[in-house]
Amino acid sequence: MTIFGACIGRFLMSLGDAIREAGKRCAGVELRLFSKNEREAGNPEASELFWDVVCDRGSILIKCELCGRTHFSTDAIMYEDRDELDSLFAQEADDPDRYVSHANDAHWGYLDGKQAVYECQCNNAGRYEQLIWNDRHLILRYLERRTKENNLKAQVDARKVEQAESAGE
Numbered sequence: 697m698t699i700f701g702a703c704i705g706r707f708l709m710s711l712g713d714a715i716r717e718a719g720k721r722c723a724g725v726e727l728r729l730f731s732k733n734e735r736e737a738g739n740p741e742a743s744e745l746f747w748d749v750v751c752d753r754g755s756i757l758i759k760c761e762l763c764g765r766t767h768f769s770t771d772a773i774m775y776e777d778r779d780e781l782d783s784l785f786a787q788e789a790d791d792p793d794r795y796v797s798h799a800n801d802a803h804w805g806y807l808d809g810k811q812a813v814y815e816c817q818c819n820n821a822g823r824y825e826q827l828i829w830n831d832r833h834l835i836l837r838y839l840e841r842r843t844k845e846n847n848l849k850a851q852v853d854a855r856k857v858e859q860a861e862s863a864g865e
C-alpha cells in the first residue's frame with residue numbers, strides 16, 4: 697500500500713473515533729497557533745477533526761513539507777544551543793512568511809509522505825481532507841476491491857507454498 701493509501705486507510709479507520717471526539721480537542725494541541733499570520737487563500741482550511749487524526753507528534757523545529765515554511769518554538773529552554781534560536785529569530789525577522797514562531801511545540805504528522813504542520817498557513821492539508829471526504833465513497837469502494845484482491849492473491853500464494861511443501865515431503 698502506498699503511503700497515501702495507508703494515510704487514507706488510517707484516516708477512515710480513525711474517523712469513527714474522531715467523530716466521537718468531535719467537540720473535544722486533541723490533548724496538548726493548541727487551537728490557533730498562527731493568529732499573527734494571514735492564512736493563504738485558495739485552499740480550504742483543514743478541520744480540527746482532520747488535524748486531530750493527522751497530527752501525532754510535536755517538534756521545536758520542523759519544516760512544513762507541503763509548502764516549505766519553517767516552524768519553530770520560541771521556548772528557549774527547549775534548545776540546547778541558544779544561538780540556534782537566535783538564528784531562527786533573525787531568519788523570521790528577515791522573512792516572516794517563511795519562518796513561523798510558536799509559543800510551544802509545532803504539532804505535525806505525515807500526509808502523502810510529507811511533514812504537514814498543524815494549521816500551517818499554506819492550508820495545503822485542507823486539499824487532502826477535501827479529496828478524502830469528497831471522494832470517500834470512491835475511496836471506500838477502492839479499498840474494498842483492493843483488499844479483496846490482495847486477500848485472493850495471498851490465498852493463491854499460500855496454496856502454492858502448501859503444494860511446494862507437500863511435494864518436497
Ligand SMILES: [Zn+2]
Pocket residue numbers: 760761762763764765813816817818819820
Ligand atoms: Zn505549510
